Amino acid sequence: MALPRTDTVVSYPTxxxxxxxxxxHIEPVGERFAVLLDATPCHPVDAGWPDQGSDRATLTWNGGSADIVDCIVAATDGSLLYLGGDIPVRKGTEGWTFVVAHLVTDAPPVGQVVTVEIDAKYRRSLSLGHTGCHLASLALNRAMTGRWSKEVRTDALGTPDFDAEANDTSRxxxxxxxxxxxxxxSLRKKGFSTEGIAEALPGIETxxxxxxxxxxAENAPVRIDRDGxxxxxxxxxxxxxxxxxxxxxxxxTHxxxxxxxxxxxxxxxxxDADGTPVLTMRTAQD
Ligand SMILES: [Zn+2]
Known part of the structure; x- marks a missing residue:
């Protein structure tokens, strides 16, 4: 039951x-078990930036099957396994291995080859939502361009990156x-003007x-590039x-x-949240 010393191979990006x-490895977690595999197609939620949640999936092996009730990023130093928000180090810390933990109520034996089947319809709806989210952030940056009076970092298209400077939560x-x-x-100090923004909001939205x-309408292709x-x-x-x-x-996933x-x-x-204006952008594809 040794903890893995290499990060999980993931196929969901493709x-x-x-x-x-x-x-x-199998780790008891309360009444559940965290199942660690060498490779998985299951997208885990990341505690550090939990924008896209866990896939819905099923684990099947010779003699059994279990619903994956949650799938989360975990990490180990070789002696203990830390789940989600309990991970004490940043990704890439020397001596630490980052893995996908599949939480199930009934676990297969160690060494068993298992099949992971994702709820493809749910995954697709999240992939569409995620690509729409990136696109909307770029469009919002563009609509906010005129409100900057100082130089700030720019986004992937060379526009002042309002999203990077002001984003608080993303789901x-x-x-x-x-x-x-x-x-x-702090945003205003960086040179962003909020003057008359409430009145201007319908125009920004348009x-x-x-x-x-x-x-x-351009129907531009989307791809995932990865270092490994x-x-x-x-x-x-x-x-x-x-x-x-x-x-x-x-x-x-996208x-x-x-x-x-x-x-x-x-x-x-x-x-208004305790005196600070909070802008919410909701996207939908009907
Ligand atoms: Zn993203």
Whole structure:
């Protein structure tokens, strides 16, 4: 039952929705078990940046099967296994191995070859939602360009990166996404003007949706570039738009072309959270 010393090989970035793996370790976690495999197609939720949640999947082996009730990133120093938010180190820390933990209520024996089958329909709805989320962040950056008075980092298309500067939370939904942006003092200090933004919001929303409609109509291809096939290898969402090649670091799953997003639309709302304006962008593809 030795803990693995190499990061899990993951096939979900290529779009895989099934695959086989060998059970390397079983760890009891309360009334559940964390099953560690050498390879998996199952997308785990990352505690550090939990935008895309766990896949829904089933584990099958000779003589049994179990629903994967949760799939999370875990890490080990060789002696203990730490799950999700309990991981005490950053990815890439020397001496640490990062693995995909499949949580089940009934575990296969160590050494067993198992089949992992993903709920492909649910995965696809998240992949579409995730690509829509990236695209909407680029469109929002573009619509906010005129509000910057100082130089800030730019996004994948060379536009001031409002999303990177202000994003607070990001959630990938089925064929949708939900992002919040804090328009507080620190953002204003960086040169972002919030003046009259409530009144300007409908116009900003229209601009975002015009950009999104143009990009979806382009039907640009989307691909995932990766440095390797292991969980911690860096991966990028790459979309070749007429405006340029957008390249965003991302560990999620995605559509293969923008045409798949169909009726992608963003809705913007502004609320006040203890004196700080918070902008919410919700996207949906009906
Ligand atoms: Zn992403």
């Amino acid at each position: 779009g895989a929705t099934d695959g086989t793996g060998t059970v390397l 990938i939904l089925e064929r949708g996404s939900l992002d919040t942006y804090r328009l507080g003092k 601009e975002v949706n015009t950009t999104l409609a143009d990009w979806v 096939d292991r969980l911690t290898d860096r991966r990028y969402w790459v979309c070749t738009l007429a405006d340029g090649e957008a390249r965003i670091a991302c560990g999620g 559509a293969t072309g923008l045409g798949e997003l169909g009726s992608l639309r963003a809705t913007l709302t502004l609320e």
